[in-house]
Structures are given as structure tokens and as C-alpha cells.
Amino acid sequence: MNENLLALIQLCDSNFPTGAFSHSFGMESYIQEGVVYDKDTFSKWLSLYLHNQLVYSDGLAARLVYEALEEDKLAIIWHLDRLLTVQNFSEETREGTVRIGERMLAMVESLFDAELLRSYRERIQKKQSFGHPAIVFTMVGYCLGVEKETTNQLYLYSAIVSLVQNAVRAIPLGQTTGQKIIYEYQQEISKAVKVINQLSENDFGIVAPGIERSQMAHEQINIRIFSS
Template identity: 65%
Template sequence: MIDRALALFQLCDSNFPTGSFSHSFGLETYIQENLVHDKKSFSKWLKVYLHEQLVFSDGLASRLAYEALVEGDLDKVWELDRLLTVQNLARESREGTQRMGERMLTIVEELYKIPITAEYRGRIKEKRSFGHSALVFTMVGHYLQVEKEMTIRYYLYSTIAALVQNAVRAIPLGQTTGQQIIHDFQKELVIASEKIMKLDSIEFGIVSPGLELAQMEHERVNVRIFMS
């Protein structure tokens, strides 16, 4: 018998090939400006990214999408796909999330036969949807009957873990330091997921201007190893 939570956690594996290793979502800009240069400064950046961007974008979208799936309101899911894309002002980050979403969707379709992911793929092919990993992840969580808050928390973990691995390469940090940061962030993930459960839908898209500007500025950094 399949362990549904463990099956969903497979999508959190840093080896799950969504292309997240190619994107820093503005972190590289902070590294170039020497604002992030060690464990302490990176942890500070990561906390801001989690609580001031991820919570109000991908995290809240995941909750709203899960609720829409429970209600069978697919129009709401497709609207969230549009909002996640158009509210992402930085071109590189916007395109990066689309590529990651499409890649995750392709792999998920090889693992599961979920009608809504097939429909999502069709909509993307017809250019009626854009594709986003938060929505694909939520579709799988709902299909596997993993509870809503746990699905959200797993998604947040997958994003944070990927960013930590990218920081290990870019700052650089040691692998042990990276694992210490992931361990330390477990309580932050609980706080973040609990906050998401209490947010009003009108709060979707409230993100830190500093993070958005850094994501935009990434196009002009002198030396880069990431696509965003």
C-alpha cells in the first residue's frame, strides 16, 4: 500500500529534475552585491524570501488551488495559474517558474494518471495556461489525499531546500552548513504554513519590493551561474 505523504515527498527531493538548480530567484543579485556572503546573511535572506514572498505567492496559491480542487472549481485553478504568472514582474523569474512547472508536469504525468494534470498540459499546449510548479504540486497532493496544510508545507520545503542547495554552490557554503540551514528552517516552514492557512485571498501577491527588484536586476549582473 502506497504511503501517500511519502509519495508526495518524492517531489521534494533535490534530485527531482524540475530545473530548480538553474534558478536563484534573485539570490545571485544579493551575492554579487556582497549582501549575502555566508550562513548568517543567507539565512536572513532566505527567511525574508519565505515569509515576504513565497507565503503570499506560491504558498497562498497552493492553498487556494487545493480548496478549488476540493470544490471542483477548475476555473479558479486556471485563474490562479494566470495570476501567478502576471503578478511575477521579473521576466527571468516568471519564465523560470513556467519552465519548472512544465518540467514537473511532464514528470508527474509519467508517475501518475491524474485527469487534471492531463488537462493542464493541454491548456499549456494551447497557450490557455502558463504552468506553475506550485499548482502541479498541489494537484498531486490533492490526488494523493494528503491534507491541505501538509501539501503546502511540503511545497515550501521543496522550494527552500532547492534554494539552499543553490546557495551551497554560489556563495559557496559547505554541504554540512546547507543541511544545518534546512534543519533550522523546519520551524520557519511550520510558521509559514500556519500563516498561509489564515490569509485572506485578497492578500495574494503582496510581496517584498526589494526581492522583486533584485530579481529584475539579475538580468544585468556581471557574472552569473543561474538563469534567474
């Protein structure tokens, strides 16, 4: 296997220190409401989250970022950074995503020497950009020469792995059950990437109202183990 591909896969490890383990992105709201409580109900929620939020936000943005990098149009990336942040109505989820993006950027800068990453960091420090994990991950994939579709697929995979590990703790699910879900979702991720490849910029920001509601409702939960 290509060493650069292996380097990108390293970012998919649930132990990669981005702070994603602290965020459920609305899942915990459904757990407390009794909607998500076992493997089947979690898998249903995960499918909705993947195909009705990630595809039209992070996933589509990642594809557009990669294409902008190919055309050396950085202004498009900075615009997508803003869109990804301001279209996220839940304050907890919005701020949590920014923190994950900043931590991921700090970590990958210590691993990879890339002017592109430094430029992104400088923009964030100057309050010109917010920072988003989908953008950081895609920048790394591009700099390593990993193909666009593979980079997008791995980003979605990293998001799914993180959510499954959080569900293992919160529902709770057994580790074996969690690994079975990750295995089952490999095909779902491939389907999601195919959809992303067919979308236009006008499709960006389409999300399921129920998921947005759960993310905003999380702010009112009194007893919780996640920040969002």
C-alpha cells in the first residue's frame, strides 16, 4: 500500500487526538429521548446522519475543497470554511466542530510540512477563517497525493468510526457490536461518496430538520457525557 495513503489513514484512527470523542452531534439527545437505545436504532440514526447531513455538508465541502486545490482557487476554500460554520445552527455543534478542526490542524502540522496547512493556520489565528476538520483532512489528502474520491471516502469513514466509538460508550454497545457496525457501513460510505460526486454546489447545506433539532436540544440536557 502507498505510504502516503497509510499516512492519511492514520487520521482515521479514533484515537487520533482531535477531541471528536467529546461530541455526539445530537446522538445523545436521541439516546435520552429513548429513540436510540441499541444496535438497530443507532444504525438507523447513523444512516440518517451520514446520508442526510454529512453528505450535504462535510462530504460535499470536502469534494469542493479538493477540486479548488486542483485549480489553485484558495478563495473558494475560505468561502466553504465560512459556509460550513455559519450554516451550523446549533451553537454547541458549531463550536465543537471548530475545536475539532483546530486540534486536527495542530496535530497534522506537527506531522506534515505543508505551506497550505500553515496558510490555513494563519488565517484562523487572524480570525479570517474558522477551521473545519473536513477542510484540514482534505488538504492533507491533497498534499499527500491521495485521489479525491479516496480522500473523501476516508474522511467519511473517520467520522463514522468516531460516532460508533461514542455510541459504544453512551448507549452502551459492545466493542464487537461497534466493529460490526463499522464493517457494515463501509458499503454505505461508498454509496455516500457516489452521491457526493453527483451533487452541485447548490446542494450544499441540505440537512434533516430532526438532526438539527437534536443538536440544538442537546444544549438543554442536564446530565450528559458529550459536549454536543
